[in-house]
Amino acid sequence: MVTVAAAVSALTPRFAAAGIDTARLDARLLVAAVAGIRAQDILLRPDLELTVEAEERLAEFARRREGREPVSRILGARGFWTLDLEVGGATLDPRPDTETVIEVVLERRKTPPGRILDLGTGTGAILLALLSEYPQAVGVGTDLMPAAVDLARRNAARCGLGGRAEFLLGSWTDGVTGPFEVVVSNPPYIPAADIPVLEPEVRNHDPLTALVGEDEDGLGCYRILIPKAVAVLAPGGLLVLEVGIGQAPAVTDLMNAAGFEHLQVRADLGGVDRCVSGLLPS
CATH class of the missing domain: 1.10.8 (Helicase, Ruva Protein; domain 3)
Structure with a gap:
């Protein structure tokens, strides 16, 4: 042996x-x-x-x-923030870069939110991590993929958060009733032309529907979801979006045009501008 x-x-x-x-x-x-x-x-x-x-x-x-199959997919689980999450073929494999979204919410939200919305929730990673930090909050996650919604529900139960997290099948805010104090999203943002040069762990194992952003520049999802977030955010509400390499300026412009104030860009641990955040006027 x-x-x-x-x-x-x-x-x-x-x-x-x-x-x-x-x-x-x-x-x-x-x-x-x-x-x-x-x-x-x-x-x-x-x-x-x-x-x-x-x-x-x-x-x-x-x-x-x-x-080149990722370890998390081989083992069926991935650590994210302080949680241990089940992963599956219908969703992105949660990555440390996305933890930047959690950090930004914790830094920018001066009072604990009552309701949190996660658009395109996938495994539920972002929403569940935030609920673990805000024990009085409840949250809603939406996703287009039935298998993703089922997986997110299992992860909520796995993390002991099932009583405070609701997951809905639908496109962005369809079927969602506001207001929310915080809206977060890690939408598909990679231009289709860039898929062939991605690492095999990503291009061969993450679902393309969760990777490829709409429109040639990959920014189509932001053009859709930012106005939808405005409609469900409370006055003074916080929107935090993960973005791809080089996309922060364009997403900042989109949020500014939608009326967000006090816009900030936050880099991940690798030095890449990874999140854009802003507040609605109170």
Whole structure:
């Protein structure tokens, strides 16, 4: 039998040869999953031996990762903010960059919101993270995909937030009744022409409907959802939008034209301008 430390050492160069930048981390996550321990426990228990069944599962996991399937999709779960979320083929794989949306809401919302709306909720990640930070708030998430709505509901229950989160099937604010103190969204924003150059983990495993923005410049969803957000936001309400690389100036202009004030752009940890936010007049 192989030990967990030896398994990590064996997988790391294989993943690196496949072009995976996070080779050692991914190896640790997969080995820990089949061993039934936390990834950090590999350092504490390096001589723990894998069972035959665990080795067989690891071989399958390794094959999939070498094919550039994301670890989260292999394991069926992803950590986001302080939550552990189920992921599925109908939604984007939540990424750390999107946590910038949570940070902006927490910084800009001076009083706890009563109601939060998440447009294009996917896994429910943004809404559920905000509800975990605002224990008195309730929220609504909308999505066009029935499988996404079902997944978001399961994640709400998984996180103990099912009683405060409602997920609706529909386009943007269709069927939604305001007002909300906070509206958030991570809409599709990648121009279709850019899809072929994305990392295989994204272009081959995230659904195109959640990636490709409307209109040639990828900004079509913002042109639609910003006016809709105005209609359901309370006076003084906050809108926070995730944006793609280089899109912050254009989205800022769209929000300004819709009447938002005190517009701000926030970079993610990688230095990319990732969020545009603004307040409706009180």
